[in-house]
Amino acid sequence: MDDFIAQIYRGTTVYGVLHVKPMLVLESGSAEIRPVKSVPAHFTPVFRATPEEVRTIFAAEGKETYEIGASVDDEKIKINLDLERFVERSSAIFGRSGTGKTFLALPLLADIVRQSIASTLIFDMHNDYGYTLKGDRQKFKGLKQLGSIASRVVVVTLDEESSRTRQAGYEFALQIAFAHIEPEDLQMLQNVLALSDVQVNALYTLHRKFPKTWVQKLLSDEVDDEIQALLDGNKLTESTYFAMQRKLSRLLNFKFLRPQTTENFADRILAHLTRGDSVVVEFGRYGNDLPAYVFVANYITRRIHAMYVQMKERAEGGGGEEPRKLVIAIEESHKFLAPEVAQFTIFGNIARELRKYNVTLLIIDQRPSQIDAEVMSQIGTRITCALSDERDISAVFTGMSGAQQLRSVLASLDSKQQALIMGHAVPMPVVVKTREYGQEAYQYFAGDLQPAVERYATNSRKLGRNDDDGLVP
Amino acid sequence: MIVGKVLRANMRTFVFGTRIPESDVPTFGALVQTRNPYRQATIYGLIYDIALKDDERGMVKLMSVANDARDEDIEWLRSQLVPLEVSVLCVGYQMHDGQPIRHGLPPQPPIALHGIECCEAPEIEAFTQQLDFFRLVLEAKDVPCDELLAATIRLAAGTRKKGTARDTFAVACGRELARLLSYDGARLEGLLRRLQYERNSHHG
Ligand SMILES: Nc1ncnc2c1ncn2[C@@H]1O[C@H](COP(=O)(O)OP(=O)(O)OP(=O)(O)O)[C@@H](O)[C@H]1O
Ligand SMILES: [Mg+2]
Numbered sequence: 214m215d216d217f218i219a220q221i222y223r224g225t226t227v228y229g230v231l232h233v234k235p236m237l238v239l240e241s242g243s244a245e246i247r248p249v250k251s252v253p254a255h256f257t258p259v260f261r262a263t264p265e266e267v268r269t270i271f272a273a274e275g276k277e278t279y280e281i282g283a284s285v286d287d288e289k290i291k292i293n294l295d296l297e298r299f300v301e302r303s304s305a306i307f308g309r310s311g312t313g314k315t316f317l318a319l320p321l322l323a324d325i326v327r328q329s330i331a332s333t334l335i336f337d338m339h340n341d342y343g344y345t346l347k348g349d350r351q352k353f354k355g356l357k358q359l360g361s362i363a364s365r366v367v368v369v370t371l372d373e374e375s376s377r378t379r380q381a382g383y384e385f386a387l388q389i390a391f392a393h394i395e396p397e398d399l400q401m402l403q404n405v406l407a408l409s410d411v412q413v414n415a416l417y418t419l420h421r422k423f424p425k426t427w428v429q430k431l432l433s434d435e436v437d438d439e440i441q442a443l444l445d446g447n448k449l450t451e452s453t454y455f456a457m458q459r460k461l462s463r464l465l466n467f468k469f470l471r472p473q474t475t476e477n478f479a480d481r482i483l484a485h486l487t488r489g490d491s492v493v494v495e496f497g498r499y500g501n502d503l504p505a506y507v508f509v510a511n512y513i514t515r516r517i518h519a520m521y522v523q524m525k526e527r528a529e530g531g532g533g534e535e536p537r538k539l540v541i542a543i544e545e546s547h548k549f550l551a552p553e554v555a556q557f558t559i560f561g562n563i564a565r566e567l568r569k570y571n572v573t574l575l576i577i578d579q580r581p582s583q584i585d586a587e588v589m590s591q592i593g594t595r596i597t598c599a600l601s602d603e604r605d606i607s608a609v610f611t612g613m614s615g616a617q618q619l620r621s622v623l624a625s626l627d628s629k630q631q632a633l634i635m636g637h638a639v640p641m642p643v644v645v646k647t648r649e650y651g652q653e654a655y656q657y658f659a660g661d662l663q664p665a666v667e668r669y670a671t672n673s674r675k676l677g678r679n680d681d682d683g684l685v686p
Numbered sequence: 687m688i689v690g691k692v693l694r695a696n697m698r699t700f701v702f703g704t705r706i707p708e709s710d711v712p713t714f715g716a717l718v719q720t721r722n723p724y725r726q727a728t729i730y731g732l733i734y735d736i737a738l739k740d741d742e743r744g745m746v747k748l749m750s751v752a753n754d755a756r757d758e759d760i761e762w763l764r765s766q767l768v769p770l771e772v773s774v775l776c777v778g779y780q781m782h783d784g785q786p787i788r789h790g791l792p793p794q795p796p797i798a799l800h801g802i803e804c805c806e807a808p809e810i811e812a813f814t815q816q817l818d819f820f821r822l823v824l825e826a827k828d829v830p831c832d833e834l835l836a837a838t839i840r841l842a843a844g845t846r847k848k849g850t851a852r853d854t855f856a857v858a859c860g861r862e863l864a865r866l867l868s869y870d871g872a873r874l875e876g877l878l879r880r881l882q883y884e885r886n887s888h889h890g
Contacts, residue, residue: 217853217882221860226868 233259234618236641239266246270246640264290270640279324281317281596282645285631292634292645296324299594299638300331300540303564305576306632307609308598313630314577315341315544316348316650317596319356322542322575323658326362326491331538333491333575334482334517336510338500338544343368343493344381346650353650356493357382359658367485369478371469371509372497385481387494389512390474391428391465396420398512399461401549401558405504406464412457415449429472431458432465464504479516486517487524489537507548514541515559521570535571542575547583550576564588582608593637599626616642688801690772692720695795698776698826700731702802703769712736712772715837717805717813720796727781729792730805730813731774732838734829738770774802775826775834777819789818807845814842814855817862824866832873835863836880843884856885 214222235249246269262270264287271284271292278293306314319342322333335342335356343366346353356366370376370383396416399406403413419427422443430440443449482492494513499505517539524536541563543549549560563572565587576592578584582604590612597609606623610616616635619642623633626644635642648654689712690704700720704712716733745763749755779792805813813819823835839859846852860878867874 218878220857221864225861225864
């Protein structure tokens with residue numbers, strides 16, 4: 214178009230309309246940020262917020278914070294997460310593959326540990342968190358290599374062979390004894406293993422009859438007398454029994470499942486967590502095996518949940534310390550939180566029960582649309598990297614009133630290292646360029662943080678007193 | 687310089703008479719002024735029509751078809767003719783000297799036989815500092831509004847220094863039009879095309 218005509222039309226007949234959503238009020242001369250309660254009057258002049266104002270809003274002065282990145286508009290403006298609020302409710306990191314979810318989650322979890330905000334339990338299906346994090350071109354330090362927290366991180370492996378080939382150290386190999394498996398641990402695999410309802414019921418029947426030996430019996434090639442009696446008594450049909458056996462045998466033949474173990478390793482994990490240590494469960498090659506991943510994560514978490522409920526109730530009755538806050542990080546969480554399974558898995562419970570028992574989730578996932586809507590609506594803080602699927606984009610906003618306007622913001626994120634953060638841990642939604650994980654971060658995590666060390670120490674001492682409760686072995 | 691005298695007037699328009707040879711003044715779109723001495727008001731208007739009237743005796747008609755009309759006779763007849771009738775659209779007034787010029791209708795019309803003066807460049811420039819009179823022109827009845835406005839803008843632009851000042855003025859006029867005619871895109875486009883054309887020919 215002719216420049217002359219363009220100058221005339223611009224701003225007169227053609228113009229853009231910016232929709233601005235009032236979020237916060239920062240009165241001049243005050244540093245207190247309050248949620249907005251009203252709208253500005255007509256003809257109130259509109260200005261861009263100054264860097265100082267943005268800084269004030271996202272500095273979270275006087276709080277325990279993690280600097281998650283910088284404003285996309287101005288690299289000098291740092292955006293901080295309020296960590297106490299972040300762990301208070303379940304949180305999520307979404308984004309399609311390769312957008313930097315793991316690179317964002319690792320230092321974030323590291324800082325939660327460093328500042329002793331909570332213990333963390335990480336189900337590390339791709340072996341990223343323990344010793345080495347595999348980047349596109351180089352290798353990065355895992356949690357166990359970050360100076361200030363290394364002593365508080367325990368790496369546990371499911372696959373010793375893989376750990377040895379990767380030359381990754383570990384505290385112990387996680388083994389589960391047959392006798393400790395309960396039907397509930399298998400029920401949530403119903404979909405994954407295509408078990409029928411009848412077959413699931415049969416699991417319970419077996420368990421009721423033979424509480425300690427039912428798995429052993431199920432795996433055995435021979436049908437022993439006791440089972441035969443069940444079949445003969447029509448308590449169980451033969452076809453159900455053998456179909457169930459066939460479907461479960463692959464799972465139950467995993468090497469980490471043993472007829473006997475030298476100790477109860479799940480309890481050992483619990484002991485570490487309640488003491489204030491963080492645990493990384495490395496899956497080795499089992500990370501690519503969905504049933505194994507779902508089984509183990511669910512197995513451990515069910516026991517943690519039961520224990521935390523117990524501790525919490527005891528504490529409320531005046532009989533002990535509150536359990537220490539725990540954040541459970543799960544990658545590919547939709548496997549546990551899909552609408553079909555969320556009601557069976559313990560993760561669905563945790564997400565719904567919120568912070569009642571001091572346990573929250575850090576959901577890390579590529580497909581938010583596959584997570585149960587009720588679970589989604591309970592998520593406090595959502596950190597969302599680029600997503601391309603429309604359904605996923607919509608799902609991110611489930612249960613957030615008035616956030617739909619941010620759809621376009623989300624759709625325009627860079628494909629790496631940019632994220633929209635909204636919810637509980639930030640005063641208002643904000644887009645950040647996430648912090649580079651590398652040398653600088655290593656420096657940050659190298660030294661001890663005195664107050665946190667003290668907090669950790671007192672915490673261990675306090676919980677140590679409970680020894681005779683039998684809670685902490 | 688007086689270029690003619692008021693013949694008839696109403697609130698919105700007035701007509702003055704003038705003679706052809708006497709001046710090159712009555713041009714379409716030009717800004718003229720007259721006074722209402724009783725009110726001490728100066729009234730500004732834009733020329734929107736120039737009419738050539740036949741003489742009552744029918745001499746012009748005869749002469750126009752005569753084969754053997756001599757130049758002297760034509761000259762003589764012209765000198766005898768009634769004046770041209772020039773119609774003016776009122777667009778502004780100034781109540782007393784030194785007071786600001788207002789765009790709008792004067793409180794009273796001009797009075798008969800008062801002299802009409804053509805505005806000079808500085809006056810045109812001063813009058814067109816504001817563009818509120820556009821609305822009066824665009825809404826006038828029985829007036830070729832768009833043509834008139836285009837002509838006036840061209841003359842007013844000519845009083846600005848060539849270059850930035852003139853361009854800025856043209857754009858300001860265009861933007862005012864865009865605001866006033868936002869309901870009528872086709873009309874606006876027509877007018878803007880006129881402006882653009884005038885502007886390009888100025889530039890050339
Ligand atoms: N903050 C960061 N610092 C340094 N490198 C980064 C960062 N974020 C992303 N990268 C680069 O992008 C690559 C992909 O990031 P990452 O492995 O975290 O993706 P992801 O979202 O976890 O993908 P997937 O869903 O497939 O696990 C990394 O290998 C790394 O090279
Ligand atoms: Mg990843």
